[in-house]
Amino acid sequence: MAVQEIKGDEYVIEHNDSSHVVGFKGTIRLQTTDDYAPITDLLQKAHGAAGKGKLTLDFRQLQFLNSSGINAISKFVIAARKEDKVSMVVLGSQDIYWQQKSLSNLSKLWSKVQVDIV
Amino acid sequence: MTKEAKIYGNWEDLPASAGGTISHSRMETDSRQLAEYWRRCSLSSDFWARYTALSSPEFSVGRPVRRDAVESTLSYLLNELFENTAKFSGGPVAAVVYESWLFPDRMAFQVTNHIEPARRDGFVQLIEELLGNDPDELYFKRLEENAETDQKGSGLGYLTLMKDYKVRFGFRFTPVAEGSIAVDVQAHIHVKEI
Ligand SMILES: Nc1ncnc2c1ncn2[C@@H]1O[C@H](COP(=O)(O)OP(=O)(O)OP(=O)(O)O)[C@@H](O)[C@H]1O
Ligand SMILES: [Mg+2]
Numbered sequence: 001m002a003v004q005e006i007k008g009d010e011y012v013i014e015h016n017d018s019s020h021v022v023g024f025k026g027t028i029r030l031q032t033t034d035d036y037a038p039i040t041d042l043l044q045k046a047h048g049a050a051g052k053g054k055l056t057l058d059f060r061q062l063q064f065l066n067s068s069g070i071n072a073i074s075k076f077v078i079a080a081r082k083e084d085k086v087s088m089v090v091l092g093s094q095d096i097y098w099q100q101k102s103l104s105n106l107s108k109l110w111s112k113v114q115v116d117i118v
Numbered sequence: 119m120t121k122e123a124k125i126y127g128n129w130e131d132l133p134a135s136a137g138g139t140i141s142h143s144r145m146e147t148d149s150r151q152l153a154e155y156w157r158r159c160s161l162s163s164d165f166w167a168r169y170t171a172l173s174s175p176e177f178s179v180g181r182p183v184r185r186d187a188v189e190s191t192l193s194y195l196l197n198e199l200f201e202n203t204a205k206f207s208g209g210p211v212a213a214v215v216y217e218s219w220l221f222p223d224r225m226a227f228q229v230t231n232h233i234e235p236a237r238r239d240g241f242v243q244l245i246e247e248l249l250g251n252d253p254d255e256l257y258f259k260r261l262e263e264n265a266e267t268d269q270k271g272s273g274l275g276y277l278t279l280m281k282d283y284k285v286r287f288g289f290r291f292t293p294v295a296e297g298s299i300a301v302d303v304q305a306h307i308h309v310k311e312i
Contacts, residue, residue, distance in 0.1 A: 009157070029160045029197060031205075033270055064160075067198055071264055071272030078265040097190035101282040109261065 004045070006038055011062075015042055020050040024062040028069050036072040043076045047086060055086040059103065060093040060118070070102060074109055081110035092117040121293050126242070127249045128306055129288035132219050132226055140176045140220040143169070147214050149207035149231055152200060159204055162216070163196035170218060170225070177309045178222045187312050191283055195305055196227065198275040202303070203231035205271075206241075209298040227305045232298050238291055241301070244273075245289050253280040284311040 004015040011026035022043060030036055047055060057073070059065075065073070080086060090106055092099035094117055107113040136142035143166070152158050171189035196216075203214045211232035219226045233241070248256070257277045264272055279285040288304035 010160075027160065029157075029201075031156045031201075033268075033272065064193060064197070066194075066201065067274040067278050068272050070278060071261070071274050074261045075265045078262065097187055098194055102278065105257075105282075108258065 004042060006042055013039060013042060015046045015049075017046070017049045019056075020046065020054060021056040021058055022046050023058040024065075026062065027064040028062065029064060029066040030068060033068065033072070036068060039069075040072055040076060043073075044079075047076075047080055047083075050086045052085050053087070054089060055080075056089045056091060058091045059099055060091050060096070062099075063096060064098065070105075074106065077106050077109050077113060081112070084112075088113045090115045094118065123290050123292040124242075125291075126245050126289040128286040129290055129304060130226065130306070132217075132228065132304075138221070140173050140222065141170075141218075142220070143216075143218045145216040147216070148212045149203050149214050150212050152204035152214065153207075156204065159200040160197055162200050163193050166196050166216065166218065167192035170220065173220050176220075176222070179310045183309055183312060188309075191307070191312050192225075195279055195283065195285060195307070196229075198279060199227065199229040199303060199305065202275060203229055206237075207231045207233065208237060209234040211295065211298045211300075223310070224306065224308050228302055229305075230300055230302045232294070232300055234297060235293070235299055238299055242291070245287075248276055248280070248287070253277055257281045279305065283307065 002017050004017065006013045011024070011028045014023045077088070080088060090103060090113055092103040092115065094100065099117060103117065104115050107115045167189045170192055171185045174183045174185040174188050177183045207214070209232055213232065215230040217228045260273055260277060276287060280287065284307070286306045290302040292300045294300045
């Protein structure tokens, strides 16, 4: 098992390449689209590693994400839709307000995305 | 150039004092400072969100209002507004003003920054697109477009707020000095939407 990780001042993103889970923690409010590139790269790698299996995006510990971040994640979901390989599961938390408000938008981008707010 | 202010959308002339409000707050800062120390956007929005949410028991909408829901909503909203002042200010004036008004059933926020006159038309065009279309449709259209092209900005800030948080926006453009236009962005939320 290998875990690939991106760490910022206020966040950590971890990709576990045996469980095919990408976990987001903290607050992600980066300045530019370019600042989001490493995160997109990590997601693309996770997508490749998941093959035709299940890829899980776990947001349950992500307190905040700005609209540029919502854009980056949404772009990734659209790219995955175009390849149509993985089955994607998105985990959110009932206790985190933005997730209740906005996470379900991802399944409107691609109906195969299963959003579970737990 | 006309010196008159132009307004768009849900604009309201809000009182300069606290009269009639539950609370009224104001802060002044500098767009260059926000851009250079980017986390100040997040910090300022978290501070004002928490500060404002403490008034939650004073809202009256016929049911208790969850303080954490108010705080989270405002943190997202204000961060988007502060980020925009940091990203899009230009010209000789760097002042940024934050102001808020809390009423028993609604909240109003106003953030002011300054731009070069040449930037106005593009922004107005975008505002008219936002105000004249269904936010839901526009949101998904924008995302699909962003996925096709490698655009610098994502153009989702106002849209997410209108679509997911039912925020209503007003805008005012006022020429203030040679080469500078003040942009006031107002965000209005009904407490019952939270
Ligand atoms: N305060 C402002 N001053 C000048 N121009 C602004 C201001 N706020 C927004 N704009 C213009 O309106 C556009 C839309 O703003 P919006 O916040 O919706 O998206 P964005 O900032 O481009 O991307 P995102 O918020 O998703 O990161 C911006 O790209 C910018 O051109
Ligand atoms: Mg923005």
